[in-house]
Amino acid sequence: MKPQDLTDLALRNLREAILRNALTTLGIAVGVASLVAMLSLGVGLQQLASKRLSQSGLFDTIFVTPKNNFRGMGRPQREVDSDKPVRVLDNDARHELEKLPNVIEVYPQVRFFTEVRFNNKPYATVVAGLPDSSRNSGAFDGMQGNFFSSSTANEAILQIEFAKDLSDKPSSLVGQELTLRYAERQAIPTVGSDPSSSAAEPGGFSVVPKELRLKIVGIVETEPAAGYGGYGNARLLMPLETASTLRAAQVNDLRDIVRGSTSNKTTYPSLSVRAKSPSQVEALEASIKNLGFNAFSLLDASKSLRTFFSVFDLLLGIFGSLALAVATLGIVNTLVMAILERRREIGVLKALGAADSDVQQLFFVEAGVMGFLGGIFGVGFGWLLGRAITFGTNVYLKRQNLNPIELSSVPWWLVITALVFAVLVSLAAGLYPASRAAKLNPVDALRYE
Amino acid sequence: MPDTKPAVQLDHISRHYKMGETSVRAVDDVSLSVAHGEYLALLGSSGSGKSTLLNLMAGLDRPTSGAILANGVNLAALSPLDLARYRRNTVGMIFQSFNLLPRMTLEENVELPLRLAEVERSERAGRVREALERVRLTHRVGHRPAELSGGEQQRVAIARALVNRPKILLADEPTGNLDSATGETILSLLRDLQAQLGMTIVMVTHERPLAERYADRLATMGDGKLLGTSPARTGAAQ
Numbered sequence: 001m002k003p004q005d006l007t008d009l010a011l012r013n014l015r016e017a018i019l020r021n022a023l024t025t026l027g028i029a030v031g032v033a034s035l036v037a038m039l040s041l042g043v044g045l046q047q048l049a050s051k052r053l054s055q056s057g058l059f060d061t062i063f064v065t066p067k068n069n070f071r072g073m074g075r076p077q078r079e080v081d082s083d084k085p086v087r088v089l090d091n092d093a094r095h096e097l098e099k100l101p102n103v104i105e106v107y108p109q110v111r112f113f114t115e116v117r118f119n120n121k122p123y124a125t126v127v128a129g130l131p132d133s134s135r136n137s138g139a140f141d142g143m144q145g146n147f148f149s150s151s152t153a154n155e156a157i158l159q160i161e162f163a164k165d166l167s168d169k170p171s172s173l174v175g176q177e178l179t180l181r182y183a184e185r186q187a188i189p190t191v192g193s194d195p196s197s198s199a200a201e202p203g204g205f206s207v208v209p210k211e212l213r214l215k216i217v218g219i220v221e222t223e224p225a226a227g228y229g230g231y232g233n234a235r236l237l238m239p240l241e242t243a244s245t246l247r248a249a250q251v252n253d254l255r256d257i258v259r260g261s262t263s264n265k266t267t268y269p270s271l272s273v274r275a276k277s278p279s280q281v282e283a284l285e286a287s288i289k290n291l292g293f294n295a296f297s298l299l300d301a302s303k304s305l306r307t308f309f310s311v312f313d314l315l316l317g318i319f320g321s322l323a324l325a326v327a328t329l330g331i332v333n334t335l336v337m338a339i340l341e342r343r344r345e346i347g348v349l350k351a352l353g354a355a356d357s358d359v360q361q362l363f364f365v366e367a368g369v370m371g372f373l374g375g376i377f378g379v380g381f382g383w384l385l386g387r388a389i390t391f392g393t394n395v396y397l398k399r400q401n402l403n404p405i406e407l408s409s410v411p412w413w414l415v416i417t418a419l420v421f422a423v424l425v426s427l428a429a430g431l432y433p434a435s436r437a438a439k440l441n442p443v444d445a446l447r448y449e
Numbered sequence: 450m451p452d453t454k455p456a457v458q459l460d461h462i463s464r465h466y467k468m469g470e471t472s473v474r475a476v477d478d479v480s481l482s483v484a485h486g487e488y489l490a491l492l493g494s495s496g497s498g499k500s501t502l503l504n505l506m507a508g509l510d511r512p513t514s515g516a517i518l519a520n521g522v523n524l525a526a527l528s529p530l531d532l533a534r535y536r537r538n539t540v541g542m543i544f545q546s547f548n549l550l551p552r553m554t555l556e557e558n559v560e561l562p563l564r565l566a567e568v569e570r571s572e573r574a575g576r577v578r579e580a581l582e583r584v585r586l587t588h589r590v591g592h593r594p595a596e597l598s599g600g601e602q603q604r605v606a607i608a609r610a611l612v613n614r615p616k617i618l619l620a621d622e623p624t625g626n627l628d629s630a631t632g633e634t635i636l637s638l639l640r641d642l643q644a645q646l647g648m649t650i651v652m653v654t655h656e657r658p659l660a661e662r663y664a665d666r667l668a669t670m671g672d673g674k675l676l677g678t679s680p681a682r683t684g685a686a687q
Contacts, residue, residue, distance in 0.1 A: 005564040016552055348548045351509060352562045352609070353537020355530050442509045446548065 001358050010365035017338065024327075024334040025374045031324030032378020032422045036414060037385035038320035042313040044386070044409040049305065059278040062285050064089065064097065064271045065294045087292040089268040097273055100287055102280040107131040108268040110243040111234055112250050117179040118166050125162060127180065128234030129243030133274065142403040145174040145218030148239045155239065156180075156214040162235035163219045173216050180214055180236075183207045183249040207249050214238060221402075324422070327374070328429040331367055335433030338366070339440070346437055347445025356438040363434035364427060371426020375419040382418070383410045455482040455518070456617055456649040457506055462515035464501050464673075475501040476512070477673035485616075488643050488650045490660035490681065493670035499653045500621055502670065506651060507542050507619050508532045520616065537566050541610030545622035547602040549594040555581070555605050556590045562613045580608040583645075584638060600631035607638065611646075618642065620652040624659065632656075636663040 001009075014021045066089050087093060089108075097106045110129035115122050132151040134140065140147055140157075148155045156178065163170035166178070185205040220237075250269070273288065273295075275281045281297050288295040339346070346359055386408030394404040464476040476498045483489050491499040504510040505517055508524050517524040519539060527535060536542075549558045559577045568576065581587050584604040594602050603623060610618055620639065624632030640663050643650050654660050660667055661681045668678045 001564055002567055005567075009564070012552065344548070345550055348550065349561075349565070350533070351507065351536065351542050351548070353533055353535075353565045353613070355533035357530070358533075358565065443504050446509075446544070 001354075001361065006358075006361055006365050007369075010362055010369055013338070013342070013362070014366055014369060017341070020334055020337070021370060024330045025370045025377070027327040027330040028324070028371055028374025028422060028426060029377035029381055031321075031327035032375050032418050033381035033385055034323040035317065035320030035421070036379055036382025036410065036418050037389070037408070038316040039313060039414055039418075040382060040386040040408040040410045041389065042309070042316040043411060043414065044390075044407045046309040046313070047409055048405055048407070049309070059298055060275045060281060062273045062275065062281060062288060062295050062297045064273055064288055065269070065296075066267075067292065067294055089271055089293070093291070093293070094268070094271060096291060097271060097288065100273075100284060102276045102284055104274040104276055105131065105133060106271055106273050107240055108244070109270050109272065110240060110248070110250070112182065112248045114180065114182045114248065116236060117181060118176075122181075123162075123165060125236050126234045127182070127236045127238060127243065127248075129240035130157075130237045131240045131272075140218075140220060143218045143220045144171055145216075148217060151239045151241045152245075153217075153239055154212060154214050154242060155217045157218040157220055157237040158216060159220055159235045159237075170219055174218060175216065177213050177215050180212045180238075182210055182212070182246055184210045185247045185249050210246070212246065324425060328425050331370060331426055331429035332433060334370075335363055335367060335430055336436070338363075339433055339437045342437075343440065343445045346440050347442045350440075350442035351446060359440070360434045360438035363437050364430050367426045367430025367434070368423055371423040371429075372419065374426070375422030378422060379410075379415050379418050386410060454485060456485045456487070456520065457481075457483040457651070458518040459502075459506075460516040460518065462502070462505060462512045462517060464498075464505060464510065465513045474673045476505065478515070479670075479673075479675045480515075481668060481675055481678070483649060483651055485649055486643065486647045488640065488663065488665045489652070490664035490667050491651060491653045491670060492655065492657055492660055492667055493676075494655065497670040498673040499670045501673075503619055503621055503651060503653050506617075507540055508535045537562065538613055539615055540617045540619055541613065541615040543603065543606045543610050543618070543620045543623050545625035547594070547599075547606045547626070549602055549605055549609070551594055554591050554593055555586070555597070558594065558605055559609045559612050562609060566613055568613075576612055577608075580612040581605075583611060583642065584608045598631075599627050600634060603627065603631075603635050604638065607635075607642075611642070615648075617649045617651070620650065622653055622655070624654065624656065632659065639663070 067086055094106050094108070097103065108129075111126060113124070113126050115124055116127075117123070130148070132148070135147045143157070145157075148157070158166070158170075158173065160170060163173055167173050184207070186208050187205050273284065275284050285295045285297050349359060390405075390407040393407050397404055459479055459481045462476055462479045463474065466473045466475055479498075479502060491502060493499045501510065505512055505524075506519070508519075508527070512525055515525070519535065522535070524532065524535065549555075550561070553561070556577055559580055560573055563573045563576060578587070581590060584607050586601060586604045586608065589597065589601075594605065597605070603626075607618075618639070623635055623639070627635060636659060639650055639652070642648050650664075652660070652664065657667075664681045666678055667681050669676045
């Protein structure tokens with residue numbers, strides 16, 4: 001039979017038992033809908049996580065430390081090539097890193113433990129400098145107030161928990177001022193050197209208490225992502241350049257003095273190198289290691305995240321497919337019933353010259369049409385279900401004073417895949433009924449009343 | 450007039466069925482030859498094997514042993530696909546219970562064999578009209594079978610059997626569900642088709658008087674065996 005006639009007859013047959021076939025199709029639609037809803041949640045969550053992570057800058061950032069860095073209490077010292085001189089992270093190294101290809105910026109970690117005064121009460125906290133590029137980090141998307149007006153402004157962004165410590169109404173803090181008290185390093189002048197030089201502290205340094213007034217410009221709801229050596233633990237954030245000019249005493253200062261660092265220049269405990277895109281991180285990491293530094297990036301973590309989501313999607317897919325599997329039993333049932341009902345008709349078709357393959361194809365097309373229609377409705381239902389879950393979640397998030405999120409996502413590939421899958425599964429379900437119908441003995445079928 | 454070369458030739462045909470442990474010989478060693486353009490009536494009581502024999506000639510069933518030659522081709526040796534093609538193009542079949550598809554209109558029922566034979570759509574309407582004209586049923590073509598009388602339904606079934614222009618028409622108790630007057634009209638119609646188109650007709654019936662009036666020859670069966678053939682009083686009904 002020609003495809004057009006085959007489809008025509010199949011549609012005619014489907015219309016004939018409209019209720020039963022509609023219910024079967026609905027079953028497939030529910031199956032496909034559950035599959036699409038599950039996968040759309042998986043895809044949505046993955047996109048959400050990827051977006052957050054790429055915004056956080058963790059995946060395009062490489063953390064550089066000197067090779068002789070202490071590894072920690074009680075842990076053995078990292079083995080260092082004794083041939084090569086140990087390289088320190090000083091300004092020369094910083095410039096060298098900046099000149100590497102695909103580097104956007106290189107910035108030091110400035111973080112120190114100090115005291116903040118607000119309303120004449122002291123609060124102890126960790127202060128960290130934020131590079132200006134953090135402006136685009138997802139962590140500041142839903143903040144109260146604004147990001148720093150400039151990279152040298154005397155401004156501060158508080159973390160919400162710290163803001164709650166300072167005031168019962170954290171939001172009222174924006175616009176107010178606080179006082180930062182910190183320990184400034186001042187070089188002990190030696191004969192013949194310029195005491196104003198910040199870089200040279202050959203004879204050690206003295207620590208002088210200083211104060212700086214900072215205007216509170218914003219409050220971050222969520223803690224900015226704490227990477228390796230990140231600023232996650234800091235509760236008061238200020239522009240990096242402002243923080244650098246303070247020359248506040250940092251944790252490693254004492255260590256460097258004790259070690260009697262051979263260099264008489266400023267050294268950094270670590271530097272963060274930002275690549276143009278995460279895809280360049282791996283190559284950049286290798287060239288930094290070639291320069292003689294330790295380099296670490298979260299790219300590996302990103303890889304394992306992708307693996308996690310693949311497994312997650314697979315599990316969601318399996319759960320979603322269960323409903324579809326039940327629906328395929330519905331197809332088998334409906335078509336087997338149809339064979340019983342249309343036994344005589346199959347006999348007539350064969351008597352009129354229909355080949356076994358004609359009868360088989362007829363049932364096949366019927367199964368395929370039910371699968372296709374079920375697939376279309378299912379994708380629609382699934383999309384609606386995803387929207388409903390997103391809506392419900394966002395209502396909940398709003399009540400918790402959190403920002404709305406896009407929980408489900410139905411990309412085109414999911415629509416196409418779901419349709420193809422629905423048709424294939426339906427055709428597979430039609431295999432047995434179709435072959436049974438094709439094998440029907442016409443003499444028996446015609447005798448059947 | 451009948452051709453000397455047979456349209457259908459049955460050569461020691463047997464058809465046995467297994468029913469549990471026992472074997473039923475529905476058709477037992479039957480040899481019979483039907484000439485081109487001949488109108489043969491197969492007579493016999495129910496269970497005599499006449500319908501089984503007709504199904505074998507129609508290519509709906511295969512013999513346990515023996516050969517069936519239709520236009521020189523041995524049906525027993527044909528593949529299932531070729532046998533389907535034979536049913537589609539060489540033979541037309543009508544049944545006691547008409548076997549029209551109730552959901553289709555008359556037109557669509559008659560068109561069905563054309564769909565199976567993959568006849569071009571443009572050609573179909575003409576062929577359907579031609580077949581319906583042959584059975585003198587050009588009105589009510591848009592109706593469904595249930596809206597027609599038994600005689601009209603059988604005429605539609607005949608049109609359906611003719612639409613692919615087969616050489617052989619096989620009829621299984623075509624008057625069984627009709628009153629005697631209507632039955633006679635149908636048999637007379639078959640007789641006309643035989644005369645006009647030179648068709649070979651094999652008709653299974655248990656109504657001997659009717660068969661004697663319309664058929665050229667009678668073949669009587671009993672217990673699966675062919676008991677004998679005899680010429681009918683041809684022309685009696687004309």
